[in-house]
Amino acid sequence: MFLDRYEKHVLGTDGRKSGPVRIIFVIFEPESEKKVKPEESVAYTVGVLDKFKARNPNALIDYLFTKGEFNRAVGLHTGVLQVALLL
Secondary structure, X not given: OHHHHHHHHHHOOOOOOOOOOEEEXXXXXXXXXXXXXXXXXXXXXXXXXXXXXXXXXXXEEEEEEEEOOOOHHHHHHHHHHHHHXXX
């Protein structure tokens, strides 16, 4: 899993291996949660990210929500716009 590798190789065991690295996850909300498996639901994804953030207080993890089916280009564009606001 991505977060496991990030925790091991970027944060390190003490959470301070690297300098600050911000990760922004763009979460696509489907029209209906009934159409997705529980482990693919928005609530499950947010729960995993929140637990990761609690376990790694030095990790700069944010997430945004957008509607619709997953689209890599839309996700990248949404994330870039958010980064531009943070600068």
